[in-house]
Amino acid sequence: MILTYKIRHGRDFSVELVKARQVAQFAIEHRTLSSKDVREFGLKSVISNQILRKYSRNQNARKAKSVKLTIPAQGIRFNHEKRTISMPSLKFEVNYLFRNDFEKINQIELDGNFAYISVNISENAMIEPETYPGVDRNTTGHIAVVGNPVTGKILKLGKQAEHVRKKYKNMRKNLQKKGKYKKVKKSKKRESRIEKDVNNKVSKRIVQEAKQNGMGIKLEYLKGIRQAKSGRNFRYSLNSWSFYQLEQMIEYKARLLGIPVVYVDPYHTSKECSRCGQIGNRSGKGFKCQCGHVDHADANASFNIGLHPVFEEGIGRLHVDRDPCKGNTDIPKEATL
Numbered sequence: 001m002i003l004t005y006k007i008r009h010g011r012d013f014s015v016e017l018v019k020a021r022q023v024a025q026f027a028i029e030h031r032t033l034s035s036k037d038v039r040e041f042g043l044k045s046v047i048s049n050q051i052l053r054k055y056s057r058n059q060n061a062r063k064a065k066s067v068k069l070t071i072p073a074q075g076i077r078f079n080h081e082k083r084t085i086s087m088p089s090l091k092f093e094v095n096y097l098f099r100n101d102f103e104k105i106n107q108i109e110l111d112g113n114f115a116y117i118s119v120n121i122s123e124n125a126m127i128e129p130e131t132y133p134g135v136d137r138n139t140t141g142h143i144a145v146v147g148n149p150v151t152g153k154i155l156k157l158g159k160q161a162e163h164v165r166k167k168y169k170n171m172r173k174n175l176q177k178k179g180k181y182k183k184v185k186k187s188k189k190r191e192s193r194i195e196k197d198v199n200n201k202v203s204k205r206i207v208q209e210a211k212q213n214g215m216g217i218k219l220e221y222l223k224g225i226r227q228a229k230s231g232r233n234f235r236y237s238l239n240s241w242s243f244y245q246l247e248q249m250i251e252y253k254a255r256l257l258g259i260p261v262v263y264v265d266p267y268h269t270s271k272e273c274s275r276c277g278q279i280g281n282r283s284g285k286g287f288k289c290q291c292g293h294v295d296h297a298d299a300n301a302s303f304n305i306g307l308h309p310v311f312e313e314g315i316g317r318l319h320v321d322r323d324p325c326k327g328n329t330d331i332p333k334e335a336t337l
Contacts, residue, residue: 001121001255002106005098009115016069016090017112019043020051024064027055044089046075050107069110076105085117124258129216132262134305135206135250136269136298137220137243141285144202144246146209147302149274154299155209158202164194195242203249210259217254218305219247220266264308274303 023038030037033052035045043051050070055061069090077086080100086093087108094115102119109116133148143158168191175184210217222243254261273280273289280289280300287297 001123001252002118003102003121003252004116004118005096006114006116007094007096007098008113009092009094009110011092013069013090013110013112016043016047017067020047020069021064021067023048023051024055024067027052028058028061028064031056046089047071066111068116071108071110073104073106076108078105121256123255126258126260127214127216129210129214129260131213132216132218132306133210134218134264134269134302134307135220136302136305137222137246138298141298143198144206145296145298145302146206147299147306148213148215149303149306154296154302155205156298157205158198161195161198164191164198196245199242199246199249203246203253206250207253207257207259210254211257216260216262217250218308218310219250219261219263220269220305221263221311222247222266262310264305265311266305269304269308270297270301272304274300274307 019041020043022041023043026032026038026041032038033049033056035048035052038048038052039045041048047069050072051067054070055064055067071087071089075087075089077088078084083097083100084093084095085105085108090110096117098117099121102121104120106118106120108118131148131150133146133153136145136147137143138145140162141159142156143161144156146155146157147153168187171187172184175181175187206217209215251261268279271279271282273287273291273293274295275293276289276291278289278291280287280293282297285297287293287295287300
């Protein structure tokens with residue numbers, strides 16, 4: 001598996017970044033792949049070659065803006081014992097604190113503040129779990145509710161997400177009225193960082209729970225859900241939190257530990273009774289069935305996700321794809337990069 005770590009390098013690369021932008025602009029204008037053509041800019045060939053490949057082949061590029069210094073694997077040295085990474089072409093060495101079991105460094109990209117280090121991590125063999133708890137992702141309340149239909153255990157995570165969403169929605173509304181659009185942009189970026197942090201913590205907790213109990217993870221296949229008809233308030237909350245980001249975080253954390261992640265059809269997972277299978281009555285966060293079963297709506301949905309069969313490619317079509325997406329059946333059956 002390939003992972004990318006972001007660390008602050010603390011070095012002034014302003015001169016090299018100017019040269020990199022000049023090389024990128026030359027590549028866009030002349031579509032050349034030879035470092036000899038850009039030797040006059042004074043950038044090391046091991047770096048200029050990477051920039052030429054990227055921008056010469058991009059037919060849509062018209063102007064080079066934020067260009068990073070890209071160092072390929074052959075231009076990188078690392079020492080596991082000292083936990084150092086060196087780049088001879090830049091006469092630069094940096095210490096790292098991230099996991100030390102990587103096999104190789106694929107490349108490093110440098111901007112004015114950070115180094116983006118892409119490494120290869122070996123994956124554990126996939127376990128064969130007997131149980132799969134269901135993970136219900138929500139727009140209100142807890143963003144993830146994990147329910148194990150075998151033990152009846154419930155885990156509710158990410159309650160602060162709704163507060164964050166409402167807080168920044170009102171903040172931007174007031175700033176827009178005052179015409180402070182730069183602050184609106186800053187508030188969006190800040191909300192995005194908080195969202196990412198919450199999703200990271202929630203995904204980590206879900207994967208840890210699965211690992212400790214030798215279980216897999218079941219998720220709803222939510223592709224196309226934003227195209228479904230819904231109310232205005234629901235559409236806002238649906239689009240303002242990244243379900244896909246949470247899904248990707250769960251997938252890569254699970255894959256590193258050898259935990260399978262599978263998908264189920266979300267059709268009626270929030271309406272069916274997890275006890276008898278009949279369509280019950282959901283009102284807000286409450287659920288009641290004719291059989292007498294009463295439960296928290298999200299908990300009931302998570303049990304249903306855990307009980308639903310895994311959708312297998314070629315057997316049928318997901319309801320979420322059949323209605324708004326008109327038949328896309330590209331359904332991943334396990335965690336992918």
